[in-house]
Amino acid sequence: MTTAKIGAIGENDVMLIFKAVGVEVFPVENKQEASQILSKLAKEGYAVIFITESVALSIDADIKKYASKMLPSVVVVPGLKKRNNYALEKLRQSIIKAVGADVMKEK
Template identity: 30%
Template sequence: MSTSNQRAPMAAVGSYESILPFKAIGLDVVVLTEENSESIAPVLHKYSRSGYAVLFLEEELFVKYRDTVDEINEYTDLSIIPVPNQKGSMGIGLDSIRRNVERAVGMDIFGEK
């Protein structure tokens, strides 16, 4: 049996303050500023085509680009995970998990929203 020590790469996209911890642990990061925040869709598609397994995306961006995120989650193996920024959580993570589980099993197994 062959084993591989190679792991699928992970990345983080967001403001400097929110993704700095991801850079500290060795993930690939893309720092977005006000000037380049509108160019996020090509960045997300690049990671989806490059064999990345997980992309951590700041919650505000996750909400703003929800259509692109949903498209990538639907048609690729890349998992886009929302993460809170320095302002705190918006509760998007649990909602995202609920939607993905509902899509996978065909019903909301978490009960009431």
């Protein structure tokens, strides 16, 4: 058992609320910054990384790298911008990959 840190990446406004609960926050403004910080956090052994939806969408390729690893667990949370259902889409993709059919469609 190891103790690991928790991080959050996203827009400054959303980061404040994470800061209040004691998560280490990394406000970012553009794509490069976000992907740099993500790889840095993964390297430093953060176990859970929260990312806001709009940021996650821009660094999709970087997030995919960590999908098949046990750690870190990247959790996408909705931000203040327009919703894009990033997380559900990811879930659907992994199901299609595994089952070969979209079993989530019916609902």
